Amino acid sequence: MTPPPNFLRDIALYYTSRRDVQPKFDTLAFVLPNKRSAMFLKKHVRDCLKEPTMMPRFMTMRTFISLNSPYPEANEREQLFILYDAYLEALHAKGRRESAREFDNFIFWGDMMLSDFNDIDCAMANAADLFKNLKNVKEIQADYLDADQKEVIRRIWGESRLTSRADEFWLHLDDETESSLGAKFVYLWEILGDVYSGFQRELERRKLATAGSQTRAAVRRFKELSPLDISGDTHYVFIGFNDLNTAETLIFDRLKDLGIASFFWDTAPLELAGYLSGSPGARPLRRLAELARHFPMPQDFVIRQRSTPPQIEVIGVPSNVGQAKAMGDSLEKLMAENAIDSSNPLSTAVVMPDAGLLMPALFSIPESIEAINISLGLPYRSTTFASLLRAIISMQLRARTIHGSTHFYFEDVNAVLTHPHIQLIAPEGAQKLTELIASERLYNLSASRILETVPELKAVFTAVRDLENAGAVGAYLTEMLDWLMAAIDGISGGTNRFETMAIDFFKKEIEALTALIESHGVQMSERTFLHLFERMFSSRALTVNGTPLRGMQVLGVLETRCLDFDNVAILSMNEKIFPRKQYTKTMIPNNLRLGFGLPDFDSLEWTYAYCFYRLMARAERVTLFYDTRSEALGGGEISRYISQMRYLMPKLDISVRNLLPGAVPDDSRTITVCKNATVLSKLDQLKAGGPLRLSASALKTYKKCPLQFYLQYVRRMRGSDELVDYISASDYGTMVHNTIQSLYEPYRDSLVNADILSHLLSPENKTIERTARQQMVSMCYPAYAADDTIPLPAEGELGCEIISAIVRADLIAERDCYCRPDFTFIDNELKIDRPAWRIDNELAVNFYMSIDRVDRIDGTKLRFIDFKTGSESTSAKLAELFDGAKHEKDGIFQLLTYCEAYAAMVDSAPDITPMLHPMRALAQKPEITPIVLDGLPLETYKQVSEAFRPMLHAMIKEIFDPEVPFTQCADSKRCKFCPFLTLCGRVVPEF
16 A cells, blocks of 8 residues: 655655665765754654665754864854954954943844854855945944834834934944934944954854854865765755755755755645646745756656645634644544544644744643654743743842942842742742731842841842852852752752753853853943843753654644644744744845845745645645734734635635634622621621721721622731832822821820921921931831931932922811810820620620821810821712712711721710811812711711711621621722732723
């Protein structure tokens, strides 16, 4: 039985069946696009051989070029440093060495230069002529942003931001004689030729090369070969290429002329496009057709194609990760149809244009598939180690010196503490430090304070005092990684091979980077090493172990070249992802690239298009997934490849369907907690004799949302209360309140008259300002407590002025409204929690209240004052006080609750005047007005006690009523800022 068509297997059969024919089998050297295809061809050759024999050689094009070049390729890191040396040398020759950009600023442009220099060499272009022409180009843009990105920058920052980065880089140019930005660039193009020449000279001196210079050297070597030099011991077989640069074309042509090369082209995508559409081939495939004509395959080799086109299904999924889940379901379906052999699914491939979906895809592959091989490297930036290193590097970069000691910013410290690896290694220490930050409101933490609190994390929180010293920075990172490896090994017993491999990679990168910086004598700024390290590892990928020749293949797009699969699933089939909008960045305009034979902007996209159509032509079943969301990367737009197949290849069997989004939680459902025996026993703890207490805040929470009350006050759960990096409205309220308290404290149990307040308000008297600063320092800037002459940060200084202004407005209003002969200040923050508050004969509850201020007026009459910095109303209807949606009435509810509780728990005799101080309103107009309830000014609580008391008691009794469950609030808009929102799962509408 003839096996189905398979490109590599057919080539293997061709050569193994004619081993006695020239060229001899053991002289063959198969050259393929990548290691994966070389490995598969080697497997097919072995499978075809029936007896022991000398195997031919298998190599990639890069290996072939390297073997025919005199010098090895320098690694990416070293190339960048050598290029920087050449850049400095070129500037020095122009007399501008002192104006050179720092290495940090050079990295971005250096990458682009290296890429362009490689393209120049691979195109065998004359660099001097190219740069001479480049100098004369009239329009040169240096921002390298695409049109969409430019529009965003214009909209947010304005036109000037578009060239700011380039302008900053080229400041070494002569602004006096060539002031325009375009003129500056023309000058730079002039030195690029010198940079290129100096770069090549330095590589030659070090006996190193780039990929491009190796290719140029290989062309020279083969050009110098004559027929007399051919010994017949090597015959090259080039397989599966779709496009060649100029140098590769020259090599192929010379080897063809010498008769020591054969060529095999997979023309399946040409057949697919030409047969189905009647056209000679899609534009991206024309280059392949030209190569197949110029370098023909052996005449006796017949390339076999599938007799029927593939079944193609296009599935739209309204989620990025959801594509991976849908892919898993598709594989399950194929297994059920016996289209996949779960024990050896080698004929199935999952192709991933976006490596970011690798982990979701791996978790979605059915467990019944026994073997998986991953040729797509896991990006280091996606590993947990990379995120930890980014957090640590950010912490060190943003560290600052305060009073001679290094301090870390609290957000950076929290990012490190909450990282999974730190949580695994030192959970108790991390929790201890997190609580310290929150409890003491530490915005900046000294390294010494951290080490005192969590000495076990010394390796992480040791301050790097000299960030300009490569050795010091490298030593810190190396010691930290050694500690991390030892800690993880200690926990896992040394079984975490992946973690060990990742840490070992990072260590080698650090050691290599340190050596390069020191050997090249690069002048470092305080950020150079850490920035360069981040850049170096961010573009690398971690090799994942697998079963290369047995399992299901998880591949990147380029890794699919030459490989045939019966079943293919491709994720991320969105425009701008596959194909990507831009594959390479370059400093050379497209017209010059075309004129000098450099690959143009379409070249790499053509290779991706070839890979895609080749997969379509070779597969039996194809499933394509794309993200339908308009806000997703790609804007929900389907890939042009799918559109081309649907409209230009109408005979293809393509079905399209969209998966509906997962069910949205029904917001009409209500979470209800019934008061069973367990809940009632916890409620009993709030009753007289129990350990817990009610408060006005608890009652406000209950009327807003009974479920939140249950979680917070019955179950004693804590919501998220994160420290923020700014002075919040709550902070301002606390500091305003504390400042007024401090100013009144000397007059406790004393008469307060207008003269006292006028003295405090005197412009010459700075008591208010000093007190406001003390509160600011205590709450937000404790590091400044030792010296009150040091200015606070700008936000702190401005905050002090705001607090002082609000306090002055309040004191002016109090002087004009309260200062009567019998005004006596009694207490600040009067706290009362005993005896129990008896609601009726069957219910007595523990209740705690803290009244902001208590004054005595008219001999026995009391005044309860509550300071509010929010949007509190001083007027309401009585019924509104028990409406959870009327949160602006909560201040009045709280004061009246205090009045009722005081009368019940302490003394019912005195009249009590409740007064609200809405600080925002007072800052605008320093005038205190009484509370207005049901249209009448409230002079004393007794005016409304008979109406308020039964409503309050009814609400408290409802809390303990076994028949009334704790339910969610009816209006979901109230849930937006609820600390239990994620736990509750409520869908909150946008406002």
